[in-house]
Amino acid sequence: xxxxxxxxxxxxxxxxxxxxxxxxxxxxxxxxxxxxxxxxxxxxxxxxxxxxxxxxxxxxxxxxxxxxxxxxxxxxxxxxxxxxxxxxxxxxxxxxxxxxxxxxxxxxxxxxxxxxxxxxxxxxxxxxxxxxxxxxxxxxxxxxxxxxxxxxxxxxxxxxxxxxxxxxxxxxxxxxxxxxxxxxxxxxxxxxxxxxxxxxxxxxxxxxxxxxxxxxxxxxxxxxxxxxxxxxxxxxxxxxxxxxxxxxxxxxxxxxxxxxxxxxxxxxxxxxxxxxxxxxxxxxxxxxxxxxxxxxxxxxxxxxxxxxxxxxxxxxxxxxxxxxxxxxxxxxxxxxxxxxxxxxxxxxx
Amino acid sequence: xxxxxxxxxxxxxxxxxxxxxxxxxxxxxxxxxxxxxxxxxxxxxxxxxxxxxxxxxxxxxxxxxxxxxxxxxxxxxxxxxxxxxxxxxxxxxxxxxxxxxxxxxxxxxxxxxxxxxxxxxxxxxxxxxxxxxxxxxxxxxxxxxxxxxxxxxxxxxxxxxxxxxxxxxxxxxxxxxxxxxxxxxxxxxxxxxxxxxxxxxxxxxxxxxxxxxxxxxxxxxxxxxxxxxxxxxxxxxxxxxxxxxxxxxxxxxxxxxxxxxxxxxxxxxxxxxxxxxxxxxxxxxxxxxxxxxxxxxxxxxxxxxxxxxxxxxxxxxxxxxxxxxxxxxxxxxxxxxxxxxxxxxxxxxxxxxxxxxxxxxxxxxxxxxxxxxxxxxxxxxxxxxxxxxxxxxxxxxxxxxxxxxxxxx
Numbered sequence: 001x002x003x004x005x006x007x008x009x010x011x012x013x014x015x016x017x018x019x020x021x022x023x024x025x026x027x028x029x030x031x032x033x034x035x036x037x038x039x040x041x042x043x044x045x046x047x048x049x050x051x052x053x054x055x056x057x058x059x060x061x062x063x064x065x066x067x068x069x070x071x072x073x074x075x076x077x078x079x080x081x082x083x084x085x086x087x088x089x090x091x092x093x094x095x096x097x098x099x100x101x102x103x104x105x106x107x108x109x110x111x112x113x114x115x116x117x118x119x120x121x122x123x124x125x126x127x128x129x130x131x132x133x134x135x136x137x138x139x140x141x142x143x144x145x146x147x148x149x150x151x152x153x154x155x156x157x158x159x160x161x162x163x164x165x166x167x168x169x170x171x172x173x174x175x176x177x178x179x180x181x182x183x184x185x186x187x188x189x190x191x192x193x194x195x196x197x198x199x200x201x202x203x204x205x206x207x208x209x210x211x212x213x214x215x216x217x218x219x220x221x222x223x224x225x226x227x228x229x230x231x232x233x234x235x236x237x238x239x240x241x242x243x244x245x246x247x248x249x250x251x252x253x254x255x256x257x258x259x260x261x262x263x264x265x266x267x268x269x270x271x272x273x274x275x276x277x278x279x280x281x282x283x284x285x286x287x288x289x290x291x292x293x294x295x296x297x298x299x300x301x302x303x304x305x306x307x308x309x310x311x312x313x314x315x316x317x318x319x320x321x322x323x324x325x326x327x328x329x330x331x332x333x334x335x336x337x338x339x340x341x342x343x344x345x346x347x348x349x
Numbered sequence: 350x351x352x353x354x355x356x357x358x359x360x361x362x363x364x365x366x367x368x369x370x371x372x373x374x375x376x377x378x379x380x381x382x383x384x385x386x387x388x389x390x391x392x393x394x395x396x397x398x399x400x401x402x403x404x405x406x407x408x409x410x411x412x413x414x415x416x417x418x419x420x421x422x423x424x425x426x427x428x429x430x431x432x433x434x435x436x437x438x439x440x441x442x443x444x445x446x447x448x449x450x451x452x453x454x455x456x457x458x459x460x461x462x463x464x465x466x467x468x469x470x471x472x473x474x475x476x477x478x479x480x481x482x483x484x485x486x487x488x489x490x491x492x493x494x495x496x497x498x499x500x501x502x503x504x505x506x507x508x509x510x511x512x513x514x515x516x517x518x519x520x521x522x523x524x525x526x527x528x529x530x531x532x533x534x535x536x537x538x539x540x541x542x543x544x545x546x547x548x549x550x551x552x553x554x555x556x557x558x559x560x561x562x563x564x565x566x567x568x569x570x571x572x573x574x575x576x577x578x579x580x581x582x583x584x585x586x587x588x589x590x591x592x593x594x595x596x597x598x599x600x601x602x603x604x605x606x607x608x609x610x611x612x613x614x615x616x617x618x619x620x621x622x623x624x625x626x627x628x629x630x631x632x633x634x635x636x637x638x639x640x641x642x643x644x645x646x647x648x649x650x651x652x653x654x655x656x657x658x659x660x661x662x663x664x665x666x667x668x669x670x671x672x673x674x675x676x677x678x679x680x681x682x683x684x685x686x687x688x689x690x691x692x693x694x695x696x697x698x699x700x701x702x703x704x705x706x707x708x709x710x711x712x713x714x715x716x717x718x719x720x721x722x723x724x725x726x727x728x729x730x731x732x733x734x735x736x737x738x739x740x741x742x743x744x745x746x747x748x749x750x751x752x753x754x755x756x757x758x
Contacts, residue, residue: 058437062430156557160517169738170450170518187429260429260453266516267557269390270425303423307434310420311385317392317421 016286019334024298027327034326038319045313045323052308053301059308061186065258067300069094071195072250073278074296075202076243078287080140081339082206083239084219089129089144091275092151093122093244097251098264098271099155102163102172105256109176115194115252122248123241125151130240134233140240148275152268159264171263181257189257196293198246203289205242215239247275283332283339295331302327383416384409384642385441387431389448391559392421395586397615398559398634402447402470404616404678405635409642415442428454436462443468443645445638449520455480466650468641470634471520478652481644483637485657487520488527488732489725490630490664491581494612495531496538496721497628497666498579500714501608503539503547511552511577513568513591515559515584522741524583524614524630525553526733526753531721533750534730538717552577559585566590573598573609579627581612588614592622599625606709617667617675623691623702627710629667636663660726666718669703733757 032042053063073090080087100121105114129147132138163172181189206212218225218232225232251271255264264271281299285291302324309315386406388399403419410417418441420431428451435444436458443466446455452472459467459480468481475482498510512528514521529551536547552572556564565587569580573594580595582588595611606624613619613629637657644650657663665671673696676684684696693699707715724730733756735741740756747753 052434056437058433066426160557164738166738170516187433258426260457261425265425265450266518273424303427304430306423306427307420307431311418311435311438314418316419317423321423 016288016291016334020284020286020291020295020331023331023334024327027330030330031323031326034323035315035319040315040319041313045309045315048308048312049302049305051305051312053305055308058186059304061184061188062304063297063300064192065188065300066303067296068191068195068257069250069254069274070277070281070299071292071296072198072246072253073275074281074285074292075199075278075289076247076275077279077282078285078289078292079202079206079215079239079243079246081282081287082219083215083235084222085133085140085236085239087126087129087140087144087240087243088275088279089126089140089147089240090243090247090250090278091273092144092148092155093125093247094251094254094275095151095155095268095271096125097122097248098255099158099163099172099251100248101175101252101255102264103158105175105179106163106173109178111179111181111256114175114179114256115249118252118256119245119248122251123245125248126240126244130237133240134236152272155271156268159268160266164266165263168263170266171261173263175256175262179256180259180262181253183259187259189253191253191257194249194253195296198249199289199293202242202246206289211235211238247278250274280328280332283335284328286335286338298331299328381414382442382646383418383440384443384445384645385418385420385435386445386447386638387420387428387435387451388422389450389559390422390424391448391585393419395560396589396618396621397613398585398632399447401616401632401634402445402638405638406445406642408635409639409646413642413646415642415646425450429457432458432467433461436465439465442466443641443650445641446470446472447634447638448472449518466645468638468645470637473654475654480652481641481650482654483641483657484654485632485634485637485663486523486659486732486734487630487632487664488523488530488734489659490632490666491524491527491583492531492534492725492732493659493666493718493722494581494628494630495528495533496535496718497531497710497714498528498581498610498612499532499535499549500539500717501610501627501710502549502578503535504711504714505578505608507576507578508548509550509552509572509576509578511569511572511580512554513565513572513580513582513584513588514553514555515587516557517555519736521555521583522735522737524581526735526741526744528581529744529747530732530750530753533747533753534721535717537750542713556584556587558587561587562590562593564590566594569594569611570598578608579610579612581614581630583614585615589621592618592625596622596625606706608709613667617671619667619669619672619703619706620676620687620699623699624706627706629672631665631667631671633657633663633665659722666722669700669707672703673700730754731757 035042035045053059076090097118100117101114104117129143132143133140159172165171165173181191183189214230215235218235222232281296285295306320391399393399432454446469449471455467455469459477466479470483473482474480502510532549539547554568556568565584569591582591592611610627611625613626615632617631618629619626731754733744733753735744743756
């Protein structure tokens with residue numbers, strides 16, 4: 001089948017993209033008003049935000065580095081939403097990916113082994129919620145929240161207990177040098193490339209395979225999908241497992257691809273929160289893998305720009321976080337609106 | 350949709366006019382140079398570690414007419430980015446990294462920018478020409494805190510004291526070891542003075558965080574309920590919750606002053622809750638930061654380790670004068686607000702109250718603590734400074750302070 005360029009564009013549907021772009025603008029404008037109200041110069045604040053995030057090779061590398069883990073956790077959430085489940089288990093699958101990478105690369109210092117084990121354990125940790133949902137009808141929000149906590153404390157125990165570094169007790173064992181992800185430059189590893197490939201594969205899976213069609217169909221209407229001869233139960237199962245796998249990959253790459261520590265810090269400080277951030281990224285990216293690539297980079301920019309925004313525009317980090325929160329909320333509104341509309345629709349039907 | 354877009358564009362333009370109007374007034378370039386300081390994740394407002402660093406930096410900036418640039422870190426993923434961004438600007442006399450957690454990041458960035466001077470507080474980087482490592486002998490100061498806590502408990506016939514710590518990092522082992530040492534020393538001192546054997550247990554908890562007051566409060570409440578008579582907080586912002594817990598325990602008994610007492614850390618924290626905090630183990634981060642800037646300005650900056658102990662005034666137990674000096678360093682309106690909150694009409698009343706708090710503890714205890722201080726200063730007594738898990742376990746297992754002193758050698 002041959003398609004012309006304009007037809008392809010039509011197929012991708014640019015409307016959500018334009019909506020999000022407008023929302024970004026609105027967010028920046030409201031943020032500017034807040035900055036003015038606090039007595040800061042919004043012009044120079046934003047100038048240095050972009051200068052820090054995109055103004056130098058190092059800035060761009062930082063932006064992409066920050067974008068990597070949240071891109072993967074966002075995919076987890078998006079796959080869930082596309083199959084009609086509200087999967088917030090990305091958070092704990094991420095922990096398991098990270099700790100699995102630490103444990104298994106210290107057994108065999110091979111990068112691929114670490115990544116595969118990260119994915120495997122991320123997916124395994126998603127399994128209980130999947131089974132509970134499919135066979136017992138337990139709502140995934142409840143089960144994934146609870147499993148997040150169980151996973152959190154279990155991994156914390158692994159961090160301070162058996163896998164603590166005896167020479168540096170505030171960290172786990174380090175990833176052996178041979179198993180670390182190659183660095184492209186400026187502290188950026190090939191993790192970003194793997195993440196983008198994962199997003200493209202997810203897109204391909206959801207929109208260009210029979211399995212993906214079944215997943216999306218059961219996301220829109222389970223009964224209709226069943227009636228059409230598909231298997232919504234398996235769709236939900238796969239959605240959990242692939243989601244867990246992606247977040248596990250994110251966790252593994254977070255530790256294997258980011259110096260200088262190449263280890264999980266005590267208290268899980270450098271693996272916490274990425275799953276939750278991923279929900280925001282997914283909403284901004286309209287739960288579309290390609291949108292998520294862009295929105296993760298956008299979130300990465302906001303993070304990378306904070307250094308110069310503080311140093312040159314003299315805006316304290318707390319205010320920067322307020323501004324970023326405002327921007328993220330306005331950007332997420334269109335997608336939240338969709339979600340709520342769908343929920344009401346389903347409730348009525 | 351089009352209408353909406355137009356509206357935004359108009360808004361944006363209006364904004365840019367406003368913004369360009371004020372851009373000229375924001376730049377001020379009358380200073381002789383600049384210094385930068387990167388805070389740990391705990392950040393400003395902890396009333397201890399990071400705020401003390403700011404105190405030293407702002408004092409130096411004022412004195413040498415320098416621009417002070419401050420950077421907070423949102424998470425530890427920001428350390429390298431913050432340091433690297435500053436170093437790339439090539440305009441700072443010295444970049445100060447506040448906190449042990451930044452050690453790896455400073456090492457990396459210092460290698461990339463060999464011409465940029467760095468100073469790190471609490472981080473051990475002995476072998477780089479462009480990095481000054483400023484370390485403190487927290488074990489010495491904590492020994493005084495331990496002696497004070499131990500003697501107060503022994504004198505009141507109690508057998509437990511507590512310590513609430515932040516993350517389990519080697520720096521904190523030094524605090525814990527010093528505190529334990531001081532308590533063992535107090536047991537011995539009390540036995541010789543009163544002829545009675547006492548044995549004081551140390552309840553300890555690493556909360557895993559420096560910025561979570563709720564965690565500190567929960568940990569202290571648990572220790573109080575087990576009978577801890579004095580609690581030493583070594584947890585930055587987390588430790589503020591320890592003060593709350595002790596204050597609530599006092600309130601429940603209708604008391605305004607301890608015991609039970611809390612002991613503050615890093616800065617002279619007594620003013621935060623007068624009556625609750627008997628004294629603070631000061632770690633003069635401000636002195637360290639100031640020294641680094643001064644050396645950089647005067648051209649005497651040298652890479653390597655600088656260690657500040659009791660003798661160098663790098664650590665010490667707070668006096669009422671220290672507390673008032675700390676209080677006076679707060680902005681004027683903060684001082685007034687705080688006095689009002691505490692129910693004092695003047696600073697003199699606060700000072701009087703602090704002195705009364707200290708009178709809850711008999712003079713001979715203060716003298717004993719002073720005695721220990723002098724013995725540590727003149728080298729007669731050495732306090733262990735474990736830097737890894739194995740050696741802290743040995744200190745925990747030791748039965749007497751003499752046994753601990755052998756570990757110090």
